[in-house]
Amino acid sequence: MSRLLCRQFPSRLLCRARPAQSFRCYASTPPIAQFNWQDPLGSKNLLTAEEQAVSETAEQYCQARLLPRVLQAYRDEHYDPEILREMGDLGLLGATIDGYGCAGVSSVAGALITRAVERVDSGYRSSMSVQSSLVMGAIHDFGSAEQKERYLPDMAKGKLIGAFGLTEPNHGSDPGSMEAVAREHPQKQGYYLLGGSKTWITNSPIADVLVVWAKLQETGKIRGFLVDRKQCPAGTLETPAIKNKTGLRASITGMIHLADCPVPKANMFPEVEGLRGPFTCLNSARYGISLGTMGALEDCIARARTYALERKQFRGNPLAKYQLVQKKLADAATDAAYGVLAAIQVGRLKDEGKATPEMISMIKRQNCDRALHNARVLQEIFGGNAVSDEYGIGRHVANLYVCQTYEGQSDIHSLILGRAITGVQAFV
Amino acid sequence: MSRLLCRQFPSRLLCRARPAQSFRCYASTPPIAQFNWQDPLGSKNLLTAEEQAVSETAEQYCQARLLPRVLQAYRDEHYDPEILREMGDLGLLGATIDGYGCAGVSSVAGALITRAVERVDSGYRSSMSVQSSLVMGAIHDFGSAEQKERYLPDMAKGKLIGAFGLTEPNHGSDPGSMEAVAREHPQKQGYYLLGGSKTWITNSPIADVLVVWAKLQETGKIRGFLVDRKQCPAGTLETPAIKNKTGLRASITGMIHLADCPVPKANMFPEVEGLRGPFTCLNSARYGISLGTMGALEDCIARARTYALERKQFRGNPLAKYQLVQKKLADAATDAAYGVLAAIQVGRLKDEGKATPEMISMIKRQNCDRALHNARVLQEIFGGNAVSDEYGIGRHVANLYVCQTYEGQSDIHSLILGRAITGVQAFV
Amino acid sequence: MSRLLCRQFPSRLLCRARPAQSFRCYASTPPIAQFNWQDPLGSKNLLTAEEQAVSETAEQYCQARLLPRVLQAYRDEHYDPEILREMGDLGLLGATIDGYGCAGVSSVAGALITRAVERVDSGYRSSMSVQSSLVMGAIHDFGSAEQKERYLPDMAKGKLIGAFGLTEPNHGSDPGSMEAVAREHPQKQGYYLLGGSKTWITNSPIADVLVVWAKLQETGKIRGFLVDRKQCPAGTLETPAIKNKTGLRASITGMIHLADCPVPKANMFPEVEGLRGPFTCLNSARYGISLGTMGALEDCIARARTYALERKQFRGNPLAKYQLVQKKLADAATDAAYGVLAAIQVGRLKDEGKATPEMISMIKRQNCDRALHNARVLQEIFGGNAVSDEYGIGRHVANLYVCQTYEGQSDIHSLILGRAITGVQAFV
Amino acid sequence: MSRLLCRQFPSRLLCRARPAQSFRCYASTPPIAQFNWQDPLGSKNLLTAEEQAVSETAEQYCQARLLPRVLQAYRDEHYDPEILREMGDLGLLGATIDGYGCAGVSSVAGALITRAVERVDSGYRSSMSVQSSLVMGAIHDFGSAEQKERYLPDMAKGKLIGAFGLTEPNHGSDPGSMEAVAREHPQKQGYYLLGGSKTWITNSPIADVLVVWAKLQETGKIRGFLVDRKQCPAGTLETPAIKNKTGLRASITGMIHLADCPVPKANMFPEVEGLRGPFTCLNSARYGISLGTMGALEDCIARARTYALERKQFRGNPLAKYQLVQKKLADAATDAAYGVLAAIQVGRLKDEGKATPEMISMIKRQNCDRALHNARVLQEIFGGNAVSDEYGIGRHVANLYVCQTYEGQSDIHSLILGRAITGVQAFV
Secondary structure (H helix, E strand, O other): OHHHHHHHOHHHHOOOOOOOOOOOHHHHOOOOOOOOOOOOOOHHHHOOHHHHHHHHHHHHHHHHHHHHHHHHHHHHOOOOOHHHHHHHHHOOOOOOOEEOOEEOOOHHHHHHHHHHHHHHOHHHHHHHHHHHHHHHHHHHHHOOHHHHHHHHHHHHOOOOOEEEEOOEOOEOOOHHHOOOEEEEOOOOOOEEEEEEEEEEEEOHHHOOEEEEEEEEOOOOOEEEEEEEHHHOOOOOEEOOEOOOEOOOOOOOEEEEEEEEEEEEHHHEOOOOOOOHHHHHHHHHHHHHHHHHHHHHHHHHHHHHHHHHHHOEEOOOEEHHHOHHHHHHHHHHHHHHHHHHHHHHHHHHHHHOOOOOHHHHHHHHHHHHHHHHHHHHHHHHHOHHHHHEHHHOHHHHHHHHHHHHHOOOOHHHHHHHHHHHHHOOOOOO | OHHHHHHHOHHHHOOOOOOOOOOOHHHHOOOOOOOOOOOOOOHHHHOOHHHHHHHHHHHHHHHHHHHHHHHHHHHHOOOOOHHHHHHHHHOOOOOOOEEOOEEOOOHHHHHHHHHHHHHHOHHHHHHHHHHHHHHHHHHHHHOOHHHHHHHHHHHHOOOOOEEEEOOEOOEOOOHHHOOOEEEEOOOOOOEEEEEEEEEEEEOHHHOOEEEEEEEEOOOOOEEEEEEEHHHOOOOOEEOOEOOOEOOOOOOOEEEEEEEEEEEEHHHEOOOOOOOHHHHHHHHHHHHHHHHHHHHHHHHHHHHHHHHHHHOEEOOOEEHHHOHHHHHHHHHHHHHHHHHHHHHHHHHHHHHOOOOOHHHHHHHHHHHHHHHHHHHHHHHHHOHHHHHEHHHOHHHHHHHHHHHHHOOOOHHHHHHHHHHHHHOOOOOO | OHHHHHHHOHHHHOOOOOOOOOOOHHHHOOOOOOOOOOOOOOHHHHOOHHHHHHHHHHHHHHHHHHHHHHHHHHHHOOOOOHHHHHHHHHOOOOOOOEEOOEEOOOHHHHHHHHHHHHHHOHHHHHHHHHHHHHHHHHHHHHOOHHHHHHHHHHHHOOOOOEEEEOOEOOEOOOHHHOOOEEEEOOOOOOEEEEEEEEEEEEOHHHOOEEEEEEEEOOOOOEEEEEEEHHHOOOOOEEOOEOOOEOOOOOOOEEEEEEEEEEEEHHHEOOOOOOOHHHHHHHHHHHHHHHHHHHHHHHHHHHHHHHHHHHOEEOOOEEHHHOHHHHHHHHHHHHHHHHHHHHHHHHHHHHHOOOOOHHHHHHHHHHHHHHHHHHHHHHHHHHHHHHHEHHHOHHHHHHHHHHHHHOOOOHHHHHHHHHHHHHOOOOOO | OHHHHHHHOHHHHOOOOOOOOOOOHHHHOOOOOOOOOOOOOOHHHHOOHHHHHHHHHHHHHHHHHHHHHHHHHHHHOOOOOHHHHHHHHHOOOOOOOEEOOEEOOOHHHHHHHHHHHHHHOHHHHHHHHHHHHHHHHHHHHHOOHHHHHHHHHHHHHOOOOEEEEOOEOOEOOOHHHOOOEEEEOOOOOOEEEEEEEEEEEEOHHHOOEEEEEEEEOOOOOEEEEEEEHHHOOOOOEEOOEOOOEOOOOOOOEEEEEEEEEEEEHHHEOOOOOOOHHHHHHHHHHHHHHHHHHHHHHHHHHHHHHHHHHHOEEOOOEEHHHOHHHHHHHHHHHHHHHHHHHHHHHHHHHHHOOOOOHHHHHHHHHHHHHHHHHHHHHHHHHHHHHHHEHHHOHHHHHHHHHHHHHOOOOHHHHHHHHHHHHHOOOOOO
16 A cells, blocks of 8 residues: 555655746646535645645545554554654655655645644644654754754654653743753763653654753753663653543653753754744644644544434434534534635745744634534534544544644633734733 | 441431421521632522532532542443442432432432532433433333332332433434334233334443333334343343443443343333323433533532642743633633522422423533533643543543533524424424 | 503502512412423512512513613614603612612512613613612712712602713723822812713713712722712813714713812712722622613514514525524523523522622623623524614614623623632733 | 826726736745734735735725715715715726726735725625626626626716615515516516515615516516616606614615516616526625625724723733733634635635635635624723724624625525535525
């Protein structure tokens, strides 16, 4: 299967550079005159041929290979690291990065991949986002040439797994108050000692390389460190899994405990200082979430629509015939269509250097909020049957709650937007 | 523990008949001049001393004995039948029934018990509601004298466990279309053969006695049957559990498969015919849910409030200091306070013979909807931490979704109310 | 008409003292077994016979005498002061006050009067609330014996009209920052000179006596003053009307400009100091609003229901047959029923000395919010026809917006509740 | 003023044909790196230079010429027909039509004009929409060559005013049941006699030419007729104004009564039959509304933002500092930004022949709903001051209610979408 995809795909995705002239794909398409409930506002019209191809390959992979695994994985809270290697084979990891064996596609194409993955499960998407946007992105944007060469190619193939350590137990929405610290190694020259704890870290229990943000003791400034698990002496790095999660159970989440863990100075990101580093990475990840969650919502719509057409009550009418059901579907389809357009727009601006963090706050917040809200409303269509996990909608609902809270809880983004609109901050 | 409760409680709850003259408890209470966030509109003022005592006993038992079990039970989808026996010891089962070893308390008192139980978990409450309202209620209201004597006393003690088989795989909101059938036994006189399947049946895998509603073949009318598990020949009754539920995991749910199961004619409810039977029982259960879900919501408020006071972000301020957080708490507290008042009012009318099914549709719908909505909003206060099941709020959220859908999905109650208001039916 | 009412009514309302023993009216009522969409949760059951009689008299008057006037009055922004005299004749003014020619009924009965008036128009209710709760209430609670004797009897008859000057142009939600000031008269002994401006003052252009809150220069503390228009020298008191209002157009609203207006010291409320004075009055007025707005909402329900039954679209079906329409009606009826119960409960507690200001914040906020929200949703049933003012629903919608904002804007009450729940203030 | 605009504008808008090669305007723009609260998602980036120029000219005209008139016009329910002539001078009428003196701009450009007008007032936009989309659009799409030549040039200049008669008193959402009828004139050859009534017809009292849809008696099919007021014998055409409207008071609305009004057969649209005719026109008008209402919402945001920055409460903080206020602004800005993108997207598809009516249902419904909802929420920021009509927000709120109901009430569009998504209709 994956070989088949590889044949048709990397020829395009991996081997070609970005096309000199991006073109609108609809040039040769015959006019569509029909409403398509899966793309109500014709967003496909905005995609280049390359982007469409990337999207199709990702969708095929996800439906063929991820979907069959997710039900059991979610039940068992099991994450199979093989998934990242499969994604790597297809060129889906770090896809927006140019070079280092990455595909170098547009931001929109990158987000179409997240949409395909999240159509199956937000946990799978989370794992991929961490690998691609947070870790590979951080290394690409802030790493030294040597750091890039050393990690990016293997991460692109999924041979090395990354984790991103920012959030601490006592500092969720306010990372600036972090307590993790890096201090000069008292004996070993050229080394720092890292101490502190991070929590809610996707992939941490299985990660080979962990980007850890900590305050450099001598300056008090936040810096980024590449903690390479195989270099850490026993007992200095622990990454216990957090179990019994109420959502995102198909991904693995854990803590990072660093106890005087020696890290070579060469593993510190050379330039970036303060919150700019982590926030730049989060920005990319949030962008991916904004289109990713639309995939989850679209899957909820498709599932609810099918159920509503098949389930009959009262004189043999399908549920789809009831006005109250139709309104739920109409509302959800509208929010999905709007959310997709907004995400494509910001992706375009991003590639033109015109996107601002507030734009990403806006679409991350809105798309997560609407995905969650509509998923819940669509769940009502299933009535009591939604209690069976086989309908899948309950899983999306539980996952989307998490998406709404991580990488900037919804209210925090409201206040970021409020500040951007008024010029007045209201965090305190 | 339970003995202690027994000492102080059944003397009051079990041994006394209903007081000749119900009195308002506040007669001798000194004026409360302070706002109490746990009872914002002073609903306690509406309770008799007996009702307050019942409530306190139930609350003590639930906090002391149920709360410590629920986290693990929910994780494991495990229900301990011992719970019903403990409740039986305390007189909490079938508490509104007069006689047969039941406590004979007011409808409000009965609902205060459900509130206490659901404050811990809706699954525990479901199991108790089925035992008390659906099964004991059905036997009490429609059973022959002999049926009552045979089942009620042991059910009141929790020695026999009941289940209520109405919903079928293809007929959720529309039970009138049920397919289960009872036909004259071709050989064995005085027996019917029951065939058909029921699903989403709380307690079914562990039930000793199952009330099964089926169409009597000779009349086509719906009748109720007491299926006594120990009387069923092997292979004629199966009650497999439904696993991997997305909510109510602390209760046990299953199917009922009847394959030519012989049931004595004496086990049929003698009088009641049509949907009046099951709907009467549902009415009582729904009434209990209306106050029960307020208990779950109140627990969410208490948990969110504690978290908001303890969790500090941005310059050491507790989350409780943020306007967006305060609004969530204020909204939830308001809905809880209103919902409690409405449930008490309908309970009073019920005991006076003035409650109509539409009133119960109204409070069942509204209280479930608002409990679910507010629980979700309060969950946001926990941010990413809500993903840890130890905070409990995610469990309430998942449970309350189920409460909103069972015993009349919210939209169905909307249409019942719409019909009552306009005189026009819109079920199509 | 009004004479007829007088014959049947004041014999009960005005001439009798409060009954020695308040009794529940349902004692002798035959069981109601039918759902009544106008009182879905049987709130009538909670009223004494006296309260029911007061309510019926008020409803009859309002439907017979106010309803026919309101359409034109609203169009023209005209308020007829005769209305207060008619209300006075019926004993509807200051009805909860004992003595001074007032009816001395329960808080619930007083609020049933506001419900009857607001069922017609919130503007009429506002005018009455100001007279009864704010002005007569202030005089009764804080006035000297002489002040009471001088003003209350004539105000009760509607011969003197009152206004209540608290809000200032720059201080709406935060009256503690008021700028109005009373200073010792430099020449005239026993007099203060009042200066300052008040705005959004119901009745001010037609008021005979204005309660004005101002800071006493010598102490800096807020005090209350009875400004008697006929005693004010020309040019010292001006009360221009505010025209072109977007709501409450059937009441008259204005400003109060005081320019060194001499007021006898004997006209100052003798005891009360600080915000306790105005807040006590507001508390009573807010309580009335909480049940009053339910009257407006109930009228919206009645109007929408009638329209939905009469208006036919698509194959001759009445709009009432559509699920989307039924849901709107069901939601509104539920909120109205809940709101009425909550208001009755707080009224009972009020009379028992157990109501707290936060309770009133809760029901004022919730009932205004839900009345406004549902009125807007019900308006949708009228489609384009709601643009015609003759359907009345647009008027309620516009009025209810104002009710939501005055006497504590909804968000302010949220923060009051948030503070009461958490113990932390977030007004900033 | 208008001459000034003419100098800079028609050179571009009127005299040039559509550019051979539409180009993206951002080609030469320096990167914007700053968040712009007035265009949060950079929609300007999607506009051609021509579209931006059209938009700016329209905005300038509207702010300079319409804004100063609207307050008084709304108070007085007065519409000045001169406005259409001014718009005609600027080329704003029928702007998407090619030829006949029309500007021939893109659908997006046309909608940018409606946005500019509706930023001032939805009533002004309604009047223009009727002229441009409904009447000129109908003539252009369905008229004979002669009809086009006769009416379009003068309508483009605003010398002739149009009205569109579809809705009847008893048939709002269901025009297929219309009762208006055209029958062969019994005496006068080449003439029909038109009879029937239309209501809620924008511009009808001042219209020179009225497009009236009626059933042709001989076929029972709906046909369109150009009723030319100056050709109608006295007493056969009456167009009384509807007064005392609760919204859209700055536009004029009326009825059309036709009493055996003789209309030349040559005034019937030659080809179109059935509802396709009116629905095509409505489709265009609805498209304009979808972007137009975003203008109204954007104006509400701007007004609320200004107010929140200027109004200070509690220790001198501007309202803008309060989280509850910031959230309202953030929500509204998000919905406006999303709505604009969706409308631009559908405009692009429209010009490519790929837009479907369901797409327009989706954006008409969503943008009207969100504009109305957010306008109401923003109004809360003004507190009691919103009652003064000078703040303008109350006017937008009242107008937007009408926009939500006309040209397809929101619920009707929900059902259109529901049908498109499920393939099942639920109108009955």
